[in-house]
Amino acid sequence: MNRRPNLSARLKLTLSYAGFLLVAGVLLLAVMWVFVLRWVPNDDARSIQKRFGAVIIIGPRRSDLLNGFAPAAATALAFLLVFGLLGGWILAGRMLAPLTRIASAARIASNGSLSHRIRMAGPTDEFRELADAFDTMLERLESHVAEQQRFAANASHELRTPLAVSRTLLDVARSDPSRDQGELIERLRTVNTRAIDLTEALLLLSRADGRSFTREPVDLSLVAEEAAETLLPLAEKRRITLDVTGGTAHAVGSAALILRMVTNLVQNAVVHNLPADGTVTVHTERLHDASVLRVENTGRPLPPELVPTLTEPFRRGTERVRTDEHAGVGLGLAIVHSVVRAHDGTLDLAPRTGGGLLVTVRLPAPCGAASEPPRAPYSKPRQAP
Template sequence: MTVRLRLTLSYAGLLVVAGGVVAFIIYAVIRLFPNYPLTAANPRDQGPVPTRADILDLIVKLSAYALGFLAIVGLVGGWFLAGWMLRPLQEITAAARKASSGSLDHRIGLTGIRDEFTDLSDTFDAMLERLQRSFEQYRRFAANASHELRTPHAVMKTMLDVAQADPDHQDVPELVKRLAETNQRGIDIVEALLSLAALNNRTVELDALDVASVVRTALPALEAEAHATGVALGDDLSESVVEGNEILLHQLVTNLVQNAIRHNLATGGSATVTVRPGQVVVRNTGSVLDPVQVRTFTEPFAKDRYGAGHGLGLALVARIVETHHGRLDLVSNPDGGLTVTVTLPEADLVGG
């Protein structure tokens, strides 16, 4: 039985039961009347007078007709009333069918008085919107990942084809160097993808540690790249004890500083790492960024308006911050460049 039919039978049954109760009350009241013949005040007006038994028989007969009428009214009216009440549910069901077929751009948008159906509709619309954003992000990720993984192999194939076509005029050491760099790029992409997958499928143990110490450990390995690109790398480190995982926070700092170095000015650029209680702030110089595009930088392989790719670095940072139950804020600087602020839960050292 459908919900509409069950509601219809419920409405009709309730109406018949209510009518039956009223008829029973009338029947019970009539039975209290005295059981003797009724006479008129003027004997000349005396005519056929029904007895109590006659009245009770009439009440039973009329009650049966009335209950039958109420049953018909309840069934017909209840059917239309249930249909009107369930119409919003039908719209939600139609939207769910469209979503199950892959169409996520449809929205229900129920209007009117706030009730359970409008709440369900708004919740369903919000879910569809999140799903649509997620699927679009995954599609972009798959397309960009395929492109990024294909590019190193295509470059290596081209270099090898050229070398095979003219082996006598090749600078072998330079060729090997370029092949090694291109191969390393592919390895880095694969390792970043594996890191993202690992973070999505494991529980991370968090301990109390000083973020400033993690930054001091990570910076020496990044100074060479900063020097090679002409970026002045500075730091301002204060003690900041947080609940974190040392390996993941080391990766977070490395990715943020690498991003600050690689997306900087061609000459005279700078990058600064600041640690203060509960926060890590990385600021760099660079071109003026669109604030709307900045919000997409945490998506894998996001690119800015100048076509500069951010790869998987900030995407991995965002996942590490989420794993630490922290917050990641990206703000474009008015004079160019980006300021990234990572807020982490501070460790409670009172009980330890």
């Protein structure tokens, strides 16, 4: 925006200091006039005599005092004006020095360098708090930009893979018309489905990050049962026991996003499990002012250093057991983390001692929601091979 040039903040403060000092001087002289000079009588005689008992007071005329006082008062006011301008300029410069450093850091950040920090020293005051808040903002912004760059690079790589495979298959079909078209169509359908799944996951992740959804009451226990019913065929195929236990746990948010969150957690628990005879337990409960969802599954032991990275986009966890059929697009736990964060909740991942993973989601419970007794557990026993 084009703005008219105006006085700088330092000059404004200087003029304010000098003006205040000048006004204070004028008021001081006015006080002297009101309480001192007005008691001096104005008479044509060279001296005024008043008798107070045995004491005789002899004083000058008011005009004589005014003639001597006015030049001195004007000189004092001129000195106060000059002193106020010089002192105000120096004081304003010292007061605005921290803002100059902050403005310089902001200009550096606007040029793309987010690694610069102010790191203001000295006692804690308003300027120190502002500088610390600015440093914190730059740190989070730098981390967010780096995360977005990694995400864009990974997303581009993931999307490029199915497109490249599709082009290769089409080139093979064009160069070899006698090739089985049914096999080609089936492979293209598989690749296209994977690309669509990835695109939908990216859109869902963007929707959760943007918090562009309508909030409504949601019962986590009902959502858990729905997700379990949907994934029951997959659990039966892998000979996994899927249990849903606990009571009602009310939250406020997007029913679709919360269902996708629970579905992702249960699907990950089923896929990244033992080859056979594993278990997945989904538990919901109301705990103080939070609604809690726990998803626990058996599996191979997980290194502790791997667990915190599982919520990163496109991090599939190579140490975890999975198959190509249900490997996903690498956004399952990333979507879960994003949905939990969009609902102002917390997500905790912890490796189980005997192997597998325990995931705990805590969402704020609506005020006035009463806890209810646990429902009968929903369970699907292991199927015989």
